[in-house]
Amino acid sequence: MSERVVPAAARRRRRPTKEGVVLSEELIVETALRLIEEHGAEALSVRRLGRALGADPSSLYRYFRHTDDLMLAIADELIGRTLRAWRPTGHWRADLRDLGLRMHAGALAHPRAAVLSAHRVTGRTYEIQAVETILGVLRGAGFPDAEAVRVYHAFVDQALAYGALDSANTALPRPARDAEADVWRTTYAGLSAATHPHIAATARHLVASMRGSSYPAALDLLLTAAATRLAEIRAGD
Amino acid sequence: MSERVVPAAARRRRRPTKEGVVLSEELIVETALRLIEEHGAEALSVRRLGRALGADPSSLYRYFRHTDDLMLAIADELIGRTLRAWRPTGHWRADLRDLGLRMHAGALAHPRAAVLSAHRVTGRTYEIQAVETILGVLRGAGFPDAEAVRVYHAFVDQALAYGALDSANTALPRPARDAEADVWRTTYAGLSAATHPHIAATARHLVASMRGSSYPAALDLLLTAAATRLAEIRAGD
DNA sequence: ACCTTATGACAACACCGTTGACCTGTGAAG
DNA sequence: CTTCACAGGTCAACGGTGTTGTCATAAGGT
Missing domain, CATH: 1.10.357.10 (Tetracycline Repressor, domain 2)
Incomplete structure (x- = not known):
């Protein structure tokens, strides 16, 4: 189970979840940010995120090795947003x-x-x-x-x-x-x-x-x- | 169950736990600090703390309403220690x-x-x-x-x-x-x-x-x- | 059209904080 | 010295958590 995560670039098969959502790294990060802002930091859990996405919690482990990886992706997205808005x-x-x-x-x-x-x-x-x-x-x-x-x-x-x-x-x-x-x-x-x-x-x-x-x-x-x-x-x- | 916590000053009956330990606010805070120091930050949980003390985890709720209360007591103790060690x-x-x-x-x-x-x-x-x-x-x-x-x-x-x-x-x-x-x-x-x-x-x-x-x-x-x-x-x- | 395999789903594990119910020994009152 | 209220301990359970081993299936290259 150690190497389940496929790098974003190598992903090809876009198989929808039971609820019809097509997962992606970006969608997961965006949803996580929305979840945090709307319902507080404690609202961010793998299970809740899965529910919010319309996917089984364990599916997320195909995109992030563990919760910590997800946190880093979120942090990076925030950095990116700040940088893009900056005009030196x-x-x-x-x-x-x-x-x-x-x-x-x-x-x-x-x-x-x-x-x-x-x-x-x-x-x-x-x-x-x-x-x-x-x-x-x-x-x-x-x-x-x-x-x-x-x-x-x-x-x-x-x-x-x-x-x-x-x-x-x-x-x-x-x-x-x-x-x-x-x-x-x-x-x-x-x-x-x-x-x-x-x-x-x-x-x-x-x-x-x-x-x-x-x-x-x-x-x-x-x-x-x-x-x-x-x-x-x-x-x- | 809302008002189980008796203020430290009002405590009288010092009943030992099954393992013979006599609990107190100070002992709990000290043990928690020791736990953090010895086994890392993630080692601090109500259950582990109970085990380290030789008491049922739920006993701690006779002293602190919830984990956050315990954290504040620990923080206060840390401020006190820093201040006492300081020699102006x-x-x-x-x-x-x-x-x-x-x-x-x-x-x-x-x-x-x-x-x-x-x-x-x-x-x-x-x-x-x-x-x-x-x-x-x-x-x-x-x-x-x-x-x-x-x-x-x-x-x-x-x-x-x-x-x-x-x-x-x-x-x-x-x-x-x-x-x-x-x-x-x-x-x-x-x-x-x-x-x-x-x-x-x-x-x-x-x-x-x-x-x-x-x-x-x-x-x-x-x-x-x-x-x-x-x-x-x-x-x- | 086939076959590989990426990717989703499921069930289970061990942990977590917290609470309501219960039980018992302490310590004060008579 | 005995009595007895109840502080303070224990137990079992609830609903949550991250994580993983296994299985099923459809996507997509051949």
């Missing part, structure tokens, strides 16, 4: 800023999928394309190889990490999300100055600040540091 | 750097707990204590309230985001983790210069860099930016 201008800093914000926005647009896939290295088409593109932007700007890789690594990790963190809140069930928002307004804002002087003194700022994402600030920080480094390099450091 | 010296930058690295390391040591709890605001004892402490460090250093909160937000989000991201890999089942490690060495390092010139040119650096975490670098970036801002403020900005 040739100005490395503006382009990377735009891409970072798009990655973050993309994660927020598919919070449940983002949470599940942000930390995976897919090694698939779109991911490879993204790596190649970003490295190209950096090397084109004049970063030496080692430096380009360092910036790339920081940039990508940052976008993924914040994307997942901020998505996670969005992905919480409504009541839990509201409850969390209240914690700052009630629990923290209600602490006594006698026992918690620093929280009490800054409560107003805390409530306001913790509502938003700190990603844009962190991204600009990273890009500024990279720009500074690039200037040093150009000056012949 | 009075130098804000060194202290925050040390704390950030400890938070990150704590997450990596207990990946599953970190992944599940990074995006939750618990409002529990240790979390409040952590907020108060960090704000104290920043205000003590001379950051005005609004600025202190901004730095606090960035600092905490960053530690949590990277902690979760880096943990997530550790939390993967063994085979998936090994597979990911290989992707950089095989898939990426094997790409042709003709089709992927930038990856091919930097493959050596990529393999080396992507192995480690970019958190320490990001942390230093954040602290440097904060120090710069503080200098401006002190200069009477």
Whole structure:
């Protein structure tokens, strides 16, 4: 049973399922994404996906060796969508800023999928394309190889990490999300100055600040540091 | 069955299990942490935990309403441990750097707990204590309230985001983790210069860099930016 | 038109979290 | 010292999960 999966390119026989659906890698990934968005991350299971597709669950194992493979395919599709929407201008800093914000926005647009896939290295088409593109932007700007890789690594990790963190809140069930928002307004804002002087003194700022994402600030920080480094390099450091 | 859980303080009757173990909230949390450490993240299940404790799995529901409650208790314990192990010296930058690295390391040591709890605001004892402490460090250093909160937000989000991201890999089942490690060495390092010139040119650096975490670098970036801002403020900005 | 075989279906396995019902020893009250 | 309510343990079951070995059949190259 170990080698049941046939690569997409080699597939020929398009045999419909009992319910008349013709399966394909793309259809499965699309359906999985829809399932996650509509019914939550926990709604994604082989059996449910099979039901949603109109196919026996075990049929999916003809396309993906195990659930993890499917997750990677989903992650890659998300990367691809982000990349296709991005329009580089040739100005490395503006382009990377735009891409970072798009990655973050993309994660927020598919919070449940983002949470599940942000930390995976897919090694698939779109991911490879993204790596190649970003490295190209950096090397084109004049970063030496080692430096380009360092910036790339920081940039990508940052976008993924914040994307997942901020998505996670969005992905919480409504009541839990509201409850969390209240914690700052009630629990923290209600602490006594006698026992918690620093929280009490800054409560107003805390409530306001913790509502938003700190990603844009962190991204600009990273890009500024990279720009500074690039200037040093150009000056012949 | 809805209100089976008796608060720890109100517990009186210490009836041993069939195997002679006397259960308690602390013992359960400790055993869960040990289980994660010794047998990997996937080893934590109610049934396995019950077996490890020498108790029926359903007994645990006398102490925690569901698995998520248990996870939060574990997370709280982790925050407590990190905070207790931290020895502030009075130098804000060194202290925050040390704390950030400890938070990150704590997450990596207990990946599953970190992944599940990074995006939750618990409002529990240790979390409040952590907020108060960090704000104290920043205000003590001379950051005005609004600025202190901004730095606090960035600092905490960053530690949590990277902690979760880096943990997530550790939390993967063994085979998936090994597979990911290989992707950089095989898939990426094997790409042709003709089709992927930038990856091919930097493959050596990529393999080396992507192995480690970019958190320490990001942390230093954040602290440097904060120090710069503080200098401006002190200069009477 | 045949034959191979890709691909779908089925049934089964071992695990999971959770719950309702039951049983028993603890520890406080009289 | 005995009594007895009930906290806290156990048991069995439910419906879910991923995964696989086996079988059936229709697609498509010859």
